[in-house]
Amino acid sequence: MFIKSADHSSEAAGICRILFFIFLLLIAGTSFLQNRAYGAERQLSFADAVQTALRQNADLQAIASSVSAGREDIGIARSALLPKLSFEERFLGTDNPTYAFMSKLNQRRFTAQDFAIDSLNRPDWANDFQSAITLEQPIFSPRAFIGFDMSKTEYSARDSEFRRKKEEILFLVARSFLHIGTAREYLKTAELGVEDAREHLRVAKLRYDSETGLYSDILRANTALAEAEQRKVSAEKNLALAKRSLGLVLGMTVPVDAQGGIPEVKVHKLEKYEEASLSRQDIKSMELRTENARKNIRLAQSDYYPSLGIGGAYNLNDHHHPFGSEGESWQVMASLRWPIFEGLKRGHETAKAKYQASETEARLKGLKEKVSFRINESFLNVEEARQNAELARRALASAEEGRRLVEVRYASAFSTFVDVLDAQLANDRARINLVAKENEYRIAVLNLSFESGLIITDLNLDH
16 A cells, blocks of 8 residues: 555655646746737847838838839830730621711721622621731920930939938937836936935934934835835836837837947037038928929920821731631821910910929029028037037036035934935935937937938938
């Protein structure tokens, strides 16, 4: 009995180990599925993030498709200048005298008996299967030539829009990197605040235990610690949100952490920014569309001119079955079409095109003026942010020294705990303010580079 009991215990232990192993597998599988469903955080360098954004950003993909559609418009417009070759199979069944007469002639079945008056007036039912290959070639078509030229200009305008959108995406990626760096610095500042608050609580307890401090100091220290921990929770949330924001720009559904920083963006002279802004891709796009608006006037006026074309056809006719060849014939044609009067339509279209050209020219002028204003505004913002960052550094140095002196006085019982809390609050504010001001300066420089159209060069992405 003792041996059997031992065997049963061994078997039970084995079963338990197997069940525990299965339990671990289930946990691992659930964790794997959760990671697949929600996506694990990824880390990307700036260069990798740029490449990912250029491949996956939805807005950029949409404009790339628009550019491709514009390229196809060129082919569509060109097709109006190329020859048209078509095949057609038709069937005709009739006892109409004219068509019956024509069908027999085309089929090469006409005889002398068909000239009888009764046959001409009352022909028998006639069938005609006609196979035709037709060729048409425009020779002179002002509207087609101008439309082809406008399609190429519009494609160039869309391509410039795409390039500007690419600059915008790169700007958003770089800005997201800066926001993540700033959020991480905020978190570090919050953690330092928590450490300082814990140290103040420790000192307050020591003084209370040694009967040189008040219990109210401990309560105030606990309150200050709770507030510092709240700021840390908010900083952690902001960092997580910044990572999600970068993932959104990259066209990803998972948070992305910035590995490293972005290249340092150099501040140039105002004149360089103003000169570069005149070549901004969106300005180029508007200039091209202004050019097209002027061409549209010529397009409207093209209907005043004639169009000339040539063509030919080869026909097979049979009265028995399709594609038959009882009779065959060919034709060569030339056509000249010159609209004389179309109810004043051309005059109104020309006037409309002139107004649209004036509208586009005004929009181009307004865009250049806005860009010039934004360049000057951004340049002033950079200088303002630079000075504020420098002042924030001085303020932090003063706050840290003031906090140190108050802590020394408090340890020597020459200052109250309220003074310590006030000094600590000023120090925390100075830390946060410095992080904010340094971030504002970096973003101001980045924004100036974007507004001038130099961002690709400034971020060393033009290779």
